[in-house]
Amino acid sequence: MKHFLTVTLLTLLITSCYKVNKPDAPDNLISEDKMVAVIIDMSLFTAAKGVDKKMLQNKGLDPNTYVYTKHGIDSTQFALSSEYYTYNVKQYKSIYTRVRDSLTILKKKYKVIDEREREEKRISDSISKAKRLDSLNVNKIKLKRGLVK
Numbered sequence: 001m002k003h004f005l006t007v008t009l010l011t012l013l014i015t016s017c018y019k020v021n022k023p024d025a026p027d028n029l030i031s032e033d034k035m036v037a038v039i040i041d042m043s044l045f046t047a048a049k050g051v052d053k054k055m056l057q058n059k060g061l062d063p064n065t066y067v068y069t070k071h072g073i074d075s076t077q078f079a080l081s082s083e084y085y086t087y088n089v090k091q092y093k094s095i096y097t098r099v100r101d102s103l104t105i106l107k108k109k110y111k112v113i114d115e116r117e118r119e120e121k122r123i124s125d126s127i128s129k130a131k132r133l134d135s136l137n138v139n140k141i142k143l144k145r146g147l148v149k
Contacts, residue, residue: 022087022088023083023084025084026077026081026084028077028081029080029084030078032085032091032094032098034071034073035081035082035085035095036095036098036102038067038071038078039095039099040099040102040103041067041071042063042067043103044106045063045064045066045067046063048063
């Protein structure tokens with residue numbers, strides 16, 4: 001009896017998952033290129049919220065509204081397009097591969113900029129420190145010579 005119940009449940013599970021109704025492409029399907037751009041922007045805003053959520057709130061900026069407006073879409077269009085691409089695995093994988101690659105390139109670009117800015121600050125700090133030390137040494141020499149009281 002136990003074996004029969006297990007086989008029956010397994011058969012029901014397999015057959016119920018066999019025919020998944022894939023959604024039809026919506027009339028206003030967002031193109032793959034635009035989906036990539038939208039998801040990149042959403043990812044960047046998600047990261048920004050993690051860093052400084054208060055700043056976004058203080059500026060009255062709602063990330064989703066901003067992204068939808070920027071790309072000329074609405075939340076329903078995005079949701080339906082996302083659902084469609086989710087069921088079309090090859091396209092979905094292609095979109096997210098492009099998103100990942102783009103974010104990796106952006107990360108490298110900004111890392112180089114950040115390193116350059118840090119180096120410029122280090123050099124500027126070194127120059128300022130050298131100028132301070134130099135002016136202290138000049139004042140010491142003037143004191144020794146009796147030029148400064």
